Amino acid sequence: MYRQIGNIVFEKQPSIISYASVAGGKESEGPLKNSFDYIFSDSYAGQNTFEQAESVFTGRAVEIAMDKADMRPIDIDTAFCGDLLNQCIASSFAMRRYGVRYAGIYGACSTMGLGLIMAAISVESGASGRALSAASSHYCTAERQYRFPLEYGSQRPPTAQWTVTAAGACIVADDPKDISAPYISAARLGRIIDFGIKDQNNMGAAMAPAAADTIYGFFRDSGTGPSDYDRIFTGDLGRIGSRLLRDLLAERGIDIDDRHSDCGVMIFDESQDVHAGGSGCGCCASVLCGKILGDMAREEYHNILFVPTGALLSPTTVMQKQTIPSVAHLVNIRI
């Protein structure tokens, strides 16, 4: 691989040889209901706590991805996993049963993008033959950790997003049996951007500038523009953040309006009462590993940008009246 200023260009086409998505009950009632590999209609997934349930979601996505590729854990060299929970416990408790070499990552809702990039670098460099990237989120773990106990039933402002209960997993390899597998062509790790937003109920506004920075930089450094890609999928900006992103890019002369979709907007229908859309690491992870890669396999798209965004705040920084730093990572996937 080589650097194209701030971009990374892969030369050996690290391929996504398998992928799987797992979602919860509410997600299974949305527009993408047919794209998930497995639905847990029980939020507890048979566990005693929501945190253990989230680990089960991650584990199930990982196991289905391995099954599809006819692999066992021993076939995976490195796992890059992360989630929103304090100390990323959904991932570490999910992965402890497999004995796979483990690299914990944290990018808030951008985690799936960070994991895919790390997996692709690891595979193309020879550090891994097969690398796994997985991410998850759960409405009931995130809500009580970031905001209020669920039992409060606190009212949500229209700018708020709904944490998606879902997980996604991809296996990246340098030895694709199937030459028609989607592959990672280029990537760009994001810089931390802080536009001074303090409202934790308006994450879309906090994250949009990071998405704009990464997308603009990728186009500039690669000498490409929106028309070179079939579709640009952002992570979970939601309705408000998506509008802001388009405006911010328009100010720089870049028009993505006719080819931009946001995973946070795609996953729920407006009738599902989620206000500005879905969010959480599991949102773009499950949309990528279900709908998007599925559509690529059906050749609906041949060349896409996947740009998940993350807000790098914590409840402590909110209480301490800090602003919300954000990041967006970009992955160019082709088939």
Add this chain to the structure above:
Amino acid sequence: MYRQIGNIVFEKQPSIISYASVAGGKESEGPLKNSFDYIFSDSYAGQNTFEQAESVFTGRAVEIAMDKADMRPIDIDTAFCGDLLNQCIASSFAMRRYGVRYAGIYGACSTMGLGLIMAAISVESGASGRALSAASSHYCTAERQYRFPLEYGSQRPPTAQWTVTAAGACIVADDPKDISAPYISAARLGRIIDFGIKDQNNMGAAMAPAAADTIYGFFRDSGTGPSDYDRIFTGDLGRIGSRLLRDLLAERGIDIDDRHSDCGVMIFDESQDVHAGGSGCGCCASVLCGKILGDMAREEYHNILFVPTGALLSPTTVMQKQTIPSVAHLVNIRI
């Protein structure tokens, strides 16, 4: 680079061209007091909160490392950073001012090892020309997050360790001006090991099996043994965990007793009332970036293993009566 079963062997000698450590007042009174680049005797480091202070520690370590190499943030292609705080805020708030491409990592107290391995892979693969790895911890942020408010003055059992207030930063590059710089020769990412320990006041016992698994596997897959290395530094097992590690390896016929040191034991004197020793991401990060790499520059050692360990628990998993999964990452550094 290539894989040697579970190990990664680097071929281009990614070099640690600069490093810096920053520590707090208590650490500056310990045996390693002369090895730190900067001491903040004020736990607040001039900030309003301990969390902001921890970010200042990280930022200072990063800036001193850049200064020593006569670099600015624009010279760094990727930063791999992490800490113990919920959502890794010490790192993200520290790094938002530099505009460096940011990959958040989480390995609890093993974070500095994970970051060094990711930086070395990134540099040797060509994804980065220069990559940064940094990690931090702070007694006052960790104690109130993981255990009790400081004001309680709660009593600590003899197995407890003291979270180190410190940060360390390394710059890894493929273009060493100084050919005598230490370089990363090989590495091994750890598997998550859970021996069923539930006592969060005995992290050493929880982490020792992970260290034993990684060290044993590295020796087996590389065909080397303890006598091939001048010194083996574990992360922060403390006194009790160190004894357990030696016993666990002895059971497998490996004797490291005459060449093993633990960063958690090294950083404090027994008279400093820290019970089993120091801990926290900043412990091994500051010991590596002060004492250990300093000793290598003075040619006291030519070939070492740096094996930081991390306990992947959270206060939530403790309250939910879960066991403590742990991980240890190994970095072979030579000069």
